[in-house]
Amino acid sequence: MTNCDDLERPTRRFFLRDLGRGAACAGAAAGVGGLLASTGQAATKDAPAHEESFPTKDYDWTKHRWAYAVDATRCIGCLRCVEACKRENGVAEDAHHFRTWVERYVYLEGEEKPRVDTQADPVNIAAAGSEGRYRFANRYEDAKVEKAFFVPKLCNHCTHPACVQVCPTGATYKTKDGVVLIDHKYCIGCQYCVQACPYGARLFIHAKGVTDKCTWCYHRVVKGLKPACVEVCPVQARLFGDLNDKESDVSRFIRDNRVQVLKPETGNAPNVFYIGLDKEVC
Amino acid sequence: MPKHIARLIVLMVAFAAAAIYAKSYFTVDSFYRYGHYRADSVTDIASRDAAFLTPQACASCHALRHAEWSGNVHNTVICEVCHGAAQGHPGKAKVAIPAETQFLCTQCHEAMAGRPLTSIKQITVARHPPGPDCIACHNPHAPKIGATIEAAGDVHAGHESAATCAGCHGPNGLSPNPDWPNLAGQSAAYLTRSLASFRLGARKNDMMSPMAQPLQDNDVRNLASYYSALSCKAPAARTAAPSAPATATLAKSCAACHGESGRGSSNRSVPRLAGQNAGYLAAAMKAFKSGDRANPAMAEVAAKLADADIASVAAYFSAQSCGPNSN
Numbered sequence: 001m002t003n004c005d006d007l008e009r010p011t012r013r014f015f016l017r018d019l020g021r022g023a024a025c026a027g028a029a030a031g032v033g034g035l036l037a038s039t040g041q042a043a044t045k046d047a048p049a050h051e052e053s054f055p056t057k058d059y060d061w062t063k064h065r066w067a068y069a070v071d072a073t074r075c076i077g078c079l080r081c082v083e084a085c086k087r088e089n090g091v092a093e094d095a096h097h098f099r100t101w102v103e104r105y106v107y108l109e110g111e112e113k114p115r116v117d118t119q120a121d122p123v124n125i126a127a128a129g130s131e132g133r134y135r136f137a138n139r140y141e142d143a144k145v146e147k148a149f150f151v152p153k154l155c156n157h158c159t160h161p162a163c164v165q166v167c168p169t170g171a172t173y174k175t176k177d178g179v180v181l182i183d184h185k186y187c188i189g190c191q192y193c194v195q196a197c198p199y200g201a202r203l204f205i206h207a208k209g210v211t212d213k214c215t216w217c218y219h220r221v222v223k224g225l226k227p228a229c230v231e232v233c234p235v236q237a238r239l240f241g242d243l244n245d246k247e248s249d250v251s252r253f254i255r256d257n258r259v260q261v262l263k264p265e266t267g268n269a270p271n272v273f274y275i276g277l278d279k280e281v282c
Numbered sequence: 283m284p285k286h287i288a289r290l291i292v293l294m295v296a297f298a299a300a301a302i303y304a305k306s307y308f309t310v311d312s313f314y315r316y317g318h319y320r321a322d323s324v325t326d327i328a329s330r331d332a333a334f335l336t337p338q339a340c341a342s343c344h345a346l347r348h349a350e351w352s353g354n355v356h357n358t359v360i361c362e363v364c365h366g367a368a369q370g371h372p373g374k375a376k377v378a379i380p381a382e383t384q385f386l387c388t389q390c391h392e393a394m395a396g397r398p399l400t401s402i403k404q405i406t407v408a409r410h411p412p413g414p415d416c417i418a419c420h421n422p423h424a425p426k427i428g429a430t431i432e433a434a435g436d437v438h439a440g441h442e443s444a445a446t447c448a449g450c451h452g453p454n455g456l457s458p459n460p461d462w463p464n465l466a467g468q469s470a471a472y473l474t475r476s477l478a479s480f481r482l483g484a485r486k487n488d489m490m491s492p493m494a495q496p497l498q499d500n501d502v503r504n505l506a507s508y509y510s511a512l513s514c515k516a517p518a519a520r521t522a523a524p525s526a527p528a529t530a531t532l533a534k535s536c537a538a539c540h541g542e543s544g545r546g547s548s549n550r551s552v553p554r555l556a557g558q559n560a561g562y563l564a565a566a567m568k569a570f571k572s573g574d575r576a577n578p579a580m581a582e583v584a585a586k587l588a589d590a591d592i593a594s595v596a597a598y599f600s601a602q603s604c605g606p607n608s609n
Contacts, residue, residue: 054316054321054324054325055321055324055325055327055328055329056325056328056329059328061324073398073400074398074400074401075398075401076390076397076398076401076402077394077396077397078389078390079389080363080389080390084334084362084363084367087333087334087366087367088332088333088334088367104396105396106395106396129385135389136394138392138393138394138395140394140395141394141395143395145395145396148395148396149396149398150396150397170313170318170319170320171319172319173317173318173319175324176316181323181324181327183319183320183323183326184323185320185323186319186320186323215327217332218324218327218328219327219328219329219330219331219332220332220334222328223332225332225334225336228332228333228334231334231336231360231362232334232359232360232362232363234358234359234363234390234402235358235401235402236358237401
């Protein structure tokens with residue numbers, strides 16, 4: 001039987017990793033010897049001498065721990081979040097590039113598996129009239145629907161992000177306040193991270209040759225604003241807040257509800273907390 | 283030590299030194315500051331401008347609309363959901379007035395499998411009377427039929443509180459001093475916004491600020507309703523216009539917002555200028571120019587005006603008859 005603890009703490013993997021690091025260090029020490037002295041100065045770079053707030057003068061990233069919550073029981077599938085995200089972040093307004101998206105799960109009578117579509121489905125694009133606009137078509141109007149619901153999705157800004165682990169250039173990283181970002185100047189477009197992400201949350205911009213992803217609107221967050229998708233949600237299905245603040249929207253949401261995360265078994269430890277999901281949602 | 287071994291060691295040391303130098307040369311300074319990434323990229327991302335400005339930004343100019351919206355059921359839907367991101371507005375960027383209202387409204391309100399009724403009121407489009415234009419019946423800012431369209435104040439209560447204002451602004455809202463503004467017939471929305479900004483300190487004036495600070499929300503609304511209801515008929519003694527053709531041309535550019543001859547436009551939070559005291563108008567334009575009064579739209583306009591232009595434009599509007607609203 002699988003123990004939940006095993007899912008949360010892949011201890012064997014960490015043991016092997018540490019073992020590997022130890023071996024590498026020992027080898028390096030033996031081989032290079034005195035040369036290590038010169039790299040000593042590189043190590044001191046880790047601790048900045050000045051105590052200024054970073055990344056802006058009004059915002060100190062060591063004081064926050066951001067998290068996101070989704071109440072799928074409230075979502076109405078209006079896709080205002082998807083449009084706002086594209087506008088806020090300058091994402092191409094087509095049916096192929098989404099930093100956040102909404103899935104619709106529909107269980108028809110007599111069918112075991114749900115039918116799943118997103119705003120990028122051709123039927124829904126046709127209902128919107130063009131690729132720059134988004135709406136869900138009322139395609140199950142005449143069908144016998146047993147159960148249906150919408151699920152907003154976005155980057156989970158995991159505590160142990162697989163995408164950051166595989167990046168060969170240090171172009172993607174996790175900030176101290178818990179946001180996973182991409183440095184477009186350093187991204188070489190290898191797309192390892194796109195494959196590593198278990199949630200399909202990363203997209204590739206062919207025009208620029210770089211990977212892109214949700215930033216929780218980091219540029220808004222450092223200014224004290226909420227992410228655009230949270231701001232425009234008309235039914236408060238999306239919440240954002242600081243886990244360090246026990247009275248923030250997200251802290252209260254997690255405290256007041258039995259929350260779950262997507263694919264906990266991958267060990268990424270997501271920071272987007274859901275309520276109202278069915279077992280088929282992953 | 284054998285010669286060939288010494289040579290090998292020298293070679294290895296030289297190679298290692300070259301490698302270390304190359305690494306420090308090609309690695310940008312901020313790379314290892316906080317971890318295996320470029321710290322400057324965090325600053326780059328953080329310094330981008332927000333596109334969605336939130337309703338607080340809208341309220342600073344559209345006070346009346348904001349009041350109407352925030353008191354009604356649509357107050358969970360921020361302005362920019364329907365009007366689009368307000369980045370660059372006010373200024374060059376225009377904010378959209380939605381045209382296809384049925385498409386827009388039914389994005390949320392069309393009855394659909396999966397859309398929870400507990401979240402939102404829904405309609406079946408084919409069965410919902412009567413036509414494609416939702417705003418023919420529903421006020422988008424207060425969509426419930428019969429909801430309060432405008433948060434109007436009580437004129438009689440306003441009349442009573444206005445006793446304190448009469449000392450400077452005249453018993454009928456027509457000020458005896460040309461440097462103080464007439465209030466009679468001014469747009470209620472503009473009066474509400476002005477009083478509210480004096481009260482909250484967004485606008486400052488040695489005489490007005492202490493008068494406005496003790497006011498309550500209700501007082502502001504009542505006073506605005508009272509003064510906007512008064513007749514703005516100018517006193518007969520007003521001097522004739524020094525109507526140079528150049529001034530009339532200049533004043534035309536004001537008409538886009540302030541209405542024909544400054545008599546007000548459909549945007550009621552923009553003040554009427556016709557019949558206003560010239561001294562006050564000139565002082566206001568100078569305040570916009572110097573930045574003492576913060577208003578991005580007016581600052582842009584006033585920056586282009588020389589002092590002589592300001593005086594002649596003020597005289598022009600002051601001499602206009604403040605007849606009925608041009609709209």
